[in-house]
Amino acid sequence: MLKCSSYLAVSFALAWPCVSFAQIDFKVVDEQGQPLNEAVVFVKSPALQAKSQPLANVEMAQADRQFIPGVQVVTLNTSMTFPNQDDVRHHVYSFSPAKVFELELYTGTPDTPVVFDEVGIVELGCNIHDSMLAWVLVNDTPVFAKTNDTGAVVFNDLMPSAYTLEVWHKNFPYGAPYEAFTVTAEELKSTHTLQLKTKGVSF
Amino acid sequence: MSSLPRWMHVRLSVRFILMTLLLLVLIQTVGFWIVQGAVERYVREDIQHSISVSERVWNKLIIQNHQQLEEGAELLASDFGFRSAVASQDENTIASALVNSSHRIGASVAILVDQQWHLKASSKDDMMQSNKLAALIDDLAKARQEKGEEAYITALYSGVPTQFVVVPVRxxxxxxxxxxxxxIERDMVAEARDLSGIDVVLMSNNKESDVNVLASSERLEQHFLQDIPGQFFLENLALDMRVAEDTYVSVIHGQQVIGGFLSLAFMKSLEEAGTQFDELFHQYLVITLIGLVVFAVAVTWLSRRVARPLERLTDATGALEQGNYDVEVSGVRRTDEVGELARSFDGMRSSIKQQQETITKLAYNDALTGLPNRLSFRSKVAQMIQSGEYDALSVITINLDRFKQINDVLGYEMGDEILKATATRLLGESCSGHEKLARVSGDEFSVLVLPNEDSASHVASSLLARLNQPLEIDNNLIDLSASIGIATWPLDASGCDDLINASQVAMYTAKRRSEDIVVYKSDFVTSTPESLSLLSELRRAVTNNELRVYLQPKVSTANHKVVAAEALVRWQHPEKGLVPPYKFVPFAEQTGFIREITKWMISALAEQWQALQQENRLFRVSVNLSTRDLLSPSFPDYVRQTLDTFDVPTSGVCLEITESAIMDDPAFAEQTLAKLSNMGFRLSIDDFGTGYSSLGYLKRLPVNELKVDQSFVFGMMDDANDRTIVQSTIDLAHNLGLDVVAEGVETAEMYQVLGELGCEEAQGYFIGKPMPIEAFLTWREQWQEEHIEA
Known part of the structure; x- marks a missing residue:
């Protein structure tokens, strides 16, 4: 819900000064050409990156020994809280280079939020509960969306331009970076297929 | 028996003991074999069982180790610091963490690889660039992929069997x-051995053929370091293995592992496994030895118990063998089998004793009269002579006269009665008690007379008087007479046998002289040695042809023709000259040699018979037959054969038999005469009138002529009685259809009278004396010329 609302907010903010918007369709497929569901696609351009602002009130809660949500997409320098809604303590950690941190055994919400000040993929774990897994995707663009069941994602209110696309999927192996694509979208409506090369995506 | 080993010939008791002990040893040996076999089977089964236990123990140890190691590795992998270090990608930190962890949990090597199995860090710096390590990681990755995450992976690492665990780092x-x-260290092998009691040997062979041996015992390690058969690494084997004089039951598992080959051997020494049974065998041996001793003692005792009485019985039978039947066999009161044997032995002894007495009685006594026999009498006489108590002894020998005739006429039963009665009579005389009287042969009795009694002659007289009294048996009154001879030791004989012989000679003399009592004189026996040589001389005479046939003519009183001749035997002795018949014929009769002489005569006559024949008429030749000839069954056949050889008809031969010869065995004689008569011989009764033949008997005989005894012919001229006898005999013969021949015709008057009396033929010196055949032929010519008118 949170993710969806921020996406809408960004869209409207972008749409406002523009007169004509292009519709850009993407289809994300794996190495074998199969559509990938729930892949996260970031659209980046210098203009968009300039507009990137830290998000407010972003949290990664823990309930029923699971991170909620499993994937949290944030813009650079977003502060994030880790409220523990379980009656057991958690020890949240990340060894990811984008943000190495450790919230030692705690209950409730730790006083200091974690600021994600580097673009990258942060894998979260709990040292107490090995099954707990979540990702925080940090990027310096406000435009991003998730593919549907057919691997498709549509951006309506982008100016026709050249864009850098960065794609992530949770099947990416540990430590793998975003996979980047360059797309030129001059027409008002264009469709692009992004075929991932990162190992370990296919099932 | 001779084929038996020598020791088998020893005493029964020793054999019994040896056999029993041998049997015991045999049984124990067989038992030992069986037990040993069972023990060995058991030991083997036990080893097999122990080995399978050991295999499980080993597997358990491997699993335990694996789990322990896995836990350690997992602990490391989940350590936050370690993960932190790994995540930090700081190779030095990671390597030191690996070293630290491997030391902590005792791993020989620790390696970190990424998700793609790329080597990231190692506890051993120097290995980082090793191809071997990369290959090992590849193999491990493959093994894990193939066998699953829980697989127990064993590989050779630096030539050492190593258990590997792989745990993820998250x-x-x-x-x-x-x-x-x-x-895998030696202590694991040792632990497996300690837990199961089975030796465990772990052998490895990497691809460079570096051999590594881990054994639970030094001996096995040395053994396998020297040589490991290749197949040990490739196959699963179960075998017996010889290791330094010892046999190991072995089960071997060979397998290929990462980096080379492994062989795991489970081994157990048979000797060691059998140790616990050594005591059992020891006890068995001791029991066997004790059993042998006990058996030896018991069996010896038992066999003594059996053998002793047997030995005593043997002694007893020895005594019986010696002729001692008086000692009772010991042990007859025992109730066992030996007692039974002893009783039967004793029964045998008393029975033999009884039989011996009977035999003795039979041997020394005459069954018919109950008197001592010749043997007994002889030994008594010998005993008396040897005793030296007497300076003179006399023996009286009594022989019943005419006993043979009595037997023949009245029968043997009557004869026996007479003998018994005689014995009784002799016993009745005080001078001839039971101990002095004996029946020495059929009708002969002997009496021993001691010097202090009546004189022998006196005794003899009284005995004779007693015997001469008529005897009445079954209403038959029988007159007995006897001939008695007396001889005295040392006057007439030097010893016992001579004494008895002398009295017999005296008795024979009495019989010959028809005297009652004759006292022995040395003259009587002079002929005896001569007689002995006579027999051999006679034999020689027959073989050397010293005998001669003389013929005495018989002339028909009717026409004075020489119608026949009597053949008489003469002996032309090379030294003594012509021996007259009376000097050897009676002797030949007595010894039976007369049969040979008769045969010779018949043979000689048959040879000459044709020469004696005249024209127109048969010239008969007579041959005298003796009793012996008549009693010889083969005689008739012999005569016929001989005559056939020379083509002599039986009618040309007349056989003369004396009346007494016939009367010796009238029945058989009659049979033989009938046979001869049937063959065609002319038969003549010689010396008729001197015997006792009854007319009835005579009538039955198939004879053709009678020869009147010359004693009657001699007396005929002077004595009217004799003339009457001759006349009666001639008449009687004629009435019976017989011809009559007169012997001893010495004068012309006699010849004439005989012719008048009707006697058919005459023979005697008046006509011609016996002469050789040539002389006879000449004489016959002359006689016929003189007396027969042409």
Whole structure:
């Protein structure tokens, strides 16, 4: 819900000064050409990156020994809280280079939020509960969306331009970076297929 | 028996003992074999069982180790610091963490690889660039892929069998793997051995043929270091293995592992396994030895108990063998089998004793009269002579006259009665008690007369008087007479046998002289040695042809023709000259040699018979037959054969038999005469009138003529009685259809009278004396010329 609302907010903010918007369709497929569901696609351009602002009130809660949500997409320098809604303590950690941190055994919400000040993929774990897994995707663009069941994602209110696309999927192996694509979208409506090369995506 | 080993010939008791002990040893040996076999089977089964236990123990140890190592590795992999270090990608830190962890949990090597099994860090710096390590990691990755995450992976690492565990490192997702290797140490092998009692040997052989042996015993390690058969690494085997004089039951598992080959051997020494049974065998041996001793003693005692009485019985039978039947056999009161044997022995002894007495009685006594026999009498006489108590002894020998005739006429039963009665009569005389009287042969009795009694002659007289009294048996009154001879020791004989012989000679003399009592004189026996040589001389005479045939003519009183001749035997002795018949014929009769002489005569006559024949008429030749000839069954056949050889008809031969010869065995004589008569011989009764033949008997005989005894012919001229006898005999013969021949015709008057009386033929010196055949032929010519008118 949170993710969806921020996406809408960004869209409207972008749409406002523009007169004509292009519709850009993407289809994300794996190495074998199969559509990938729930892949996260970031659209980046210098203009968009300039507009990137830290998000407010972003949290990664823990309930029923699971991170909620499993994937949290944030813009650079977003502060994030880790409220523990379980009656057991958690020890949240990340060894990811984008943000190495450790919230030692705690209950409730730790006083200091974690600021994600580097673009990258942060894998979260709990040292107490090995099954707990979540990702925080940090990027310096406000435009991003998730593919549907057919691997498709549509951006309506982008100016026709050249864009850098960065794609992530949770099947990416540990430590793998975003996979980047360059797309030129001059027409008002264009469709692009992004075929991932990162190992370990296919099932 | 001779084929038996020598020891088998020893005493029964020793054999019994030896056989029993041998049997015991045999049984114990067989038992020992069986027990040993069972023990060996048991030991083997036990070893097999122990080996399978050991295999399970080993597997359990491997699993335990694996789990322990896995836990250690997992602990490391989940350590936050370690994960932190791994995540930090700081190779030095990671390597030191690996070293630290491997030391902590005792791993020989620890390696970190990423998700793609790329080597990231190792506890051993120097290995980082090793191809071997990369290959090992590849193999481990493959093995893990093939066998699953829980697989127990064993590999050769630096030539050492090593258990590897692979655990993932997560942060929180899979970062890579920690691979840890744990060398299998000697203590594991030792522990397996301690737990199961089975020797365990772990052998490895990497691809460079570096051999590594871990054994639970030094001996086995040395053995396998020297040589390991290749197949040990390739196959599963079960075999017996010889290791330094010892046999090991072995089960071997060979397998290929990462980096080479492994062979795991489970072994157990048979000797060692059998040790616990050594005591059993020891006890068995001791029991066997004790059993042998006990058996030896018991069997010896038992066999003594059996053999002793047997030995005593043997002694007793020895005594019986010696002729001692008086000692009772010992042990007859025992109730066992030996007692039974002893009783039967004793029964045998008393029975033999009884029989011996009977035999003795039979041997020394005459069954018919109950008197001592010749043997007994002889030994008594010998005993008396040897005793030296007497300076003179006399023996009286009594022989019943005419006993043979009595037997023949009245029968043997009557004869026996007479003998018994005689014995009774003789016993009745005080001078001839039971101990002095004996029946020495059929009708002969002997009496021993001691010097202090009546004189022998006196005794003899009284005995004779007693015997001469008529005897009445079954209403038959029988007159007995006897001939008695007396001889005295040392006057007439030097010893016992001579004494008895002398009295017999005296008795024979009495018989010959028809005297009652004759006292022995040395003259009587002079002929005896001569007689002995006579027989051999006679034999020689027959073989050397010293005998001669003389013929005495018989002339028909009717026409004075020489119608026949009597053949008489003469002996032309080379030294003594012509021996007259009376000097050897009676002797030949007595010894039976007369049969040979008769045969010779018949043979000689048959040869000459044709020469004696005249024209127109048969010239008969007579031959005298003796009793012996008549009693010889083969005689008739012999005569016929001989005559056939020379083509002599039986009618040309007349056989003369004396009346007494016939009367010796009238029945058989009659049979033989009938046979001869049937063959065609002319038969003549010689010396008729001197015997006792009854007319009835005579009538039955198939004879053709009678020869009147010359004693009657001699007396005929002077004595009217004799003339009457001759006349009666001639008449009687004629009435019976017989011809009559007169012997001893010495004068012309006699010849004439005989012719008048009707006697058919005459023979005697008046006509011609016996002469050789040539002389006879000449004489016959002359006689016929003189007396027969042409």
């Amino acid at each position: 942060a929180p997702r899979l970062l890579g793997y920690v691979i840890m290797g744990f060398a």
